[in-house]
Amino acid sequence: MAQKLSEHSFIVVVPAAGVGKRMKANCPKQYLTINGKSILAHTVDRLLSHPLIEKVILSLGEDDQYFAESELAQRDDIIRVDGGKERVDSVLNGLRAINAGEHPWVLVHDAARPCVQLSDIDRLISQCIENDSGGLLATPVRDTMKRGKKDNKNISTVDSTVEREQLWHALTPQLYKTEQLVNAIESALAKKIAITDESSAIEQAGLMSLLISASHENIKITHPDDLVLAEFILNKQKSQTMITQQYKEQS
Numbered sequence: 001m002a003q004k005l006s007e008h009s010f011i012v013v014v015p016a017a018g019v020g021k022r023m024k025a026n027c028p029k030q031y032l033t034i035n036g037k038s039i040l041a042h043t044v045d046r047l048l049s050h051p052l053i054e055k056v057i058l059s060l061g062e063d064d065q066y067f068a069e070s071e072l073a074q075r076d077d078i079i080r081v082d083g084g085k086e087r088v089d090s091v092l093n094g095l096r097a098i099n100a101g102e103h104p105w106v107l108v109h110d111a112a113r114p115c116v117q118l119s120d121i122d123r124l125i126s127q128c129i130e131n132d133s134g135g136l137l138a139t140p141v142r143d144t145m146k147r148g149k150k151d152n153k154n155i156s157t158v159d160s161t162v163e164r165e166q167l168w169h170a171l172t173p174q175l176y177k178t179e180q181l182v183n184a185i186e187s188a189l190a191k192k193i194a195i196t197d198e199s200s201a202i203e204q205a206g207l208m209s210l211l212i213s214a215s216h217e218n219i220k221i222t223h224p225d226d227l228v229l230a231e232f233i234l235n236k237q238k239s240q241t242m243i244t245q246q247y248k249e250q251s
């Protein structure tokens with residue numbers, strides 16, 4: 001008999017061992033603050049506010065000297081593991097800390113994505129469990145897409161226009177069966193295949209991934225101008241939550 005959704009509880013592996021080169025900040029971008037709170041804390045709090053999410057496994061840089069000083073270090077619903085050279089290594093280290101017998105499914109979510117909506121996580125979980133298939137949050141591409149090429153003066157020009165029908169931006173969380181994901185990543189790494197997200201490892205293993213259309217608000221904070229956008233989105237989401245709360249209390 002299929003388990004009711006409410007009977008599931010999930011661990012989220014959060015790769016947070018990056019250095020944030022493209023952010024060009026004086027600390028790893030996950031420790032930059034918005035409204036006085038680190039991006040990492042925003043993301044972890046958002047995830048742990050979901051009723052089906054029990055624990056977060058944080059893959060942190062071995063030389064990370066920020067976490068221990070943060071309020072996150074005191075929480076018993078957060079487990080720390082060492083990150084790795086690439087994001088995929090950090091994810092694999094986190095996955096290896098999970099007992100697949102107790103947690104047959106696992107979510108993976110970037111530390112740099114604090115604006116993820118709980119309703120999108122709901123849909124990802126329900127669709128994947130219902131279809132017994134892994135999947136990922138994604139947003140359909142909205143612009144005309146070009147593939148570029150560089151000439152001998154390093155100038156980029158249009159090589160072709162890419163058909164955008166069924167072209168998606170992959171987001172996170174991505175949700176997979178724990179054992180399947182570990183095996184898929186280990187197999188891809190053994191074949192020296194570049195893996196930038198969990199679904200690409202699953203794809204290499206010949207397995208299916210559901211594409212769950214999600215909010216464009218779920219941005220990955222990557223460049224400096226993403227910070228002000230993330231602050232705007234977080235403030236908007238906070239006001240929306242307060243309005244919904246007030247409505248519930250009044251009705």
Ligand SMILES: Nc1ccn([C@@H]2O[C@H](COP(=O)(O)OP(=O)(O)OP(=O)(O)O)[C@@H](O)[C@H]2O)c(=O)n1
Nearest residue numbers: 015016017018019020021022085086087090111
């Ligand atoms: N070796 C790595 C590299 C990245 N990440 C994490 O993977 C997520 C997505 O990666 P990205 O946005 O590329 O972060 P950085 O690698 O830090 O950014 P950059 O490429 O600009 O250095 C981030 O939460 C980052 O901390 C990780 O855990 N381990």
Ligand SMILES: C[C@](O)(CO)[C@H](O)COP(=O)(O)O
Nearest residue numbers: 087110170171172196197220
């Ligand atoms: C996993 C990811 O968020 C999917 O879009 C993205 O690939 C992670 O960022 P990176 O720069 O590729 O590490």
